[in-house]
Amino acid sequence: MATQQTIDEIEETLGHVPGWMEQIAEPASDHSWGIFRDLLLGDTELTPREKALVGVSAATAMNCGYCTYFHKEEARFAGVSDAELSEAVNVASMTEYFSTLLHGNEYDHDTFVAETDAAFSHLREQGMAHADD
Structure with a gap:
């Protein structure tokens, strides 16, 4: 599972940690959240x-x-x-x-x-x- 900092950020952003995100194996969990957060929720070239x-x-x-x-x-x-x-x-x-x-x-x-x-x-x-x- 992700680091506590990432877990806290997911909970703050989504209101909870979805169970499927808990399925992401280490060492990819923190990185996977970053990709999700930055591409889907972040300010990018696409609206x-x-x-x-x-x-x-x-x-x-x-x-x-x-x-x-x-x-x-x-x-x-x-x-x-x-x-x-x-x-x-x-x-x-x-x-x-x-x-x-x-x-x-x-x-x-x-x-x-x-x-x-x-x-x-x-x-x-x-x-x-x-x-x-």
């Missing part, structure tokens, strides 16, 4: 909404019920609507679908990169760039 949507997408793609529940609750806490959550799951599903298609057919990576670059160049030329670009 809390963005981090939560990334988490939901990754969790659903991995088919992890634990992570899906956690990150959906994180997203709701960050103000993400159910419609946005559904769309994030759909984007993750689409990504996984096309990844399977590409890998299963052993599509040439260099060709894929060239075609993708050409497509995004065309989208930019057509004025399809996002407003926050």
Whole structure:
């Protein structure tokens, strides 16, 4: 288990030490809390909404019920609507679908990169760039 200082910090932050955090073996427990705290709760380049949507997408793609529940609750806490959550799951599903298609057919990576670059160049030329670009 983590050091007393880390246990105290977890309790202060989350209101208790979740049982699953007690499962983290030494010497990784203090470090694991630091990663959780700094990436999920800390001030980073991504907003809390963005981090939560990334988490939901990754969790659903991995088919992890634990992570899906956690990150959906994180997203709701960050103000993400159910419609946005559904769309994030759909984007993750689409990504996984096309990844399977590409890998299963052993599509040439260099060709894929060239075609993708050409497509995004065309989208930019057509004025399809996002407003926050």
